[in-house]
Amino acid sequence: MLLCDIGNTSYHFLEGDESFKKSVNSFNPAVIEEKVYYISVNKKVNEQLAFLENWIDLEDYIDRASYYETMGIDRIVALEAIGNGIVIDAGSAVTVDVVRNGKFEGGFIVPGITAMQKSYENISPALAYSFNFDLELDIMPKNSKDAISYGYLGTLYHEVMSYGLDITLTGGDAQKFKKLFRDAKVEERLLFNAMKKIMKKANIC
Amino acid sequence: MLLCDIGNTSYHFLEGDESFKKSVNSFNPAVIEEKVYYISVNKKVNEQLAFLENWIDLEDYIDRASYYETMGIDRIVALEAIGNGIVIDAGSAVTVDVVRNGKFEGGFIVPGITAMQKSYENISPALAYSFNFDLELDIMPKNSKDAISYGYLGTLYHEVMSYGLDITLTGGDAQKFKKLFRDAKVEERLLFNAMKKIMKKANIC
Structure with missing residues (x-):
């Protein structure tokens, strides 16, 4: 049995205690013969998986009624597991979700x-800097690297901190964002753990 | 005599009371024979202009000492003119600068x-929305269009409002941002007016 969280860029698998990734562009899901319990925000991949009987969509076991129609299933699954707090899932997109008392x-x-x-870089080579995650957040920047870092990280930081809730970080860039959100809990396997909870609740395994 | 503010994507001219734009990719500055007083953040264009005697760089008349080395000259010129407050220059990049009592x-x-x-769109077609500038800023979003709009506009809005200073909007998208920053003053010719001030101070005309 495998678990799989499918995002915009990769299949993220969990097999026992080992996790590994495959690119959505090159991986063929039909090569897997055992059962895979998955969630997916990737419409293209979903179309492929609909034809594979051993791929079981956990979305069918989730009540979406409390959320909005186009909300990514990964965000919903994470919030169901957290119950109270902020979940920041830092992947190719960074989603920030707030759940209070369920x-x-x-x-x-x-x-x-x-x-x-890339976005800064495409505007002008003068804005092509990598972000400074050690940025001082209480002082306005006075150099280009920090001006760009603050535009992205500083505004995000102040917004998130204004909610006054516990923060859980997950996703491929969780450790980088931990440098900003120093008191946050990093739970790299938040989604896999949440998927297991759903399966238990639904008596799937 | 012409004034010209050169950004990452266009030459922005002022001739008398008329302003017009030319693309940096296709416009040849050598076709202009009269005097042009300009500021520029575009290094490529600067290299061309260095050979044209009738193009006069106003940067030579500005004391950069209070600012940082790589700061765009357009931002400096705008702040010199404002003296106290926040300047938001909304162009291909949006710069937010704070000046208090000079x-x-x-x-x-x-x-x-x-x-x-483009940045959202490139991550996933599921994030390809145009921004909602009529977004409610005190309520967390519960639909994809607003979730994306809030990620960009909401975080920016809260950051800027936290400074408690008067806001001046300029740049090509000033009117769009005015929908967010309702009390802001829109001064589309802020840079041209600032350039005129510099010229007056330097007795250039």
Whole structure:
């Protein structure tokens, strides 16, 4: 049995205690013969998986009624598991969601580190810097690298801190964002753990 | 006599009371025979202009000492003219700068509307929305369009409002941002007016 969280860029598998990734562009899901319990935000991949009987979509076991229609299933699964607090899932996009006492309050999305860096770079070579995660957040920047870092990280930081809730970081860039959100809990396997909870609740395994 | 503000994507001219734009990719500055007083953040263009005697760089008349080395001359010129408050220059990049009683406190940069929209779109077609400038800013979003709009506009809004200073909007997208910053003053010709001030002070005309 495998678990799989499918995002915009990769299949993220968990097999026993080992996790590994495959690119959505090159991996063929039909090569896997055992059962795979998955969630996916990737429409293209979903179309492929619909034909594979051993791939079981955990979305069918989730009540989406408390959330909004186009909300990514990964965000919903994470919030179901957290129950109270902020979940920051830092991948190719960074989603920030707030749940208070089991009630979803809303959330927002910023581009991930790579997309954001490219975005500055494409505007002008003068803005092509990598982000400074050790940025001072209480002082306004006085150099280009920090001006760009603050535009992305500083505004995000102040927004998130204004909610006054515990923060859980997950996703491929969780450790980088931990440098900003120093008191946050990093739970790299938040989604896999949440998927297991859903399976237990639904008596799937 | 012409004034010209050269950015990453265009030459922005002022002739008398008329302003017009030319693309940096296709316009040849050598076709202009009269005197042009300009500021430029575009290194490529600067290299061309260095050979043209009738193009006069106003940067030579500005004391950069209070600012940082790589800070765009357009930002400096705008702050010199404002003296106290926040200047948001919304072009292909959006610069936010704070000056208190003539003293530059710092500033930050976020990608402009087009760059930001592309950035979301490139991550996933599921994030390809145009921004909602009528977004409610005190409620967390519960739909994808607003989640993306809030990620860009909401975080920017809260950051800027936290400084408690008067806001001046300029740049090609000033009117769009005015929908967010309702009490802000839109001064589309802020840079041209600032350039005129510099010329007057330097007795150039």
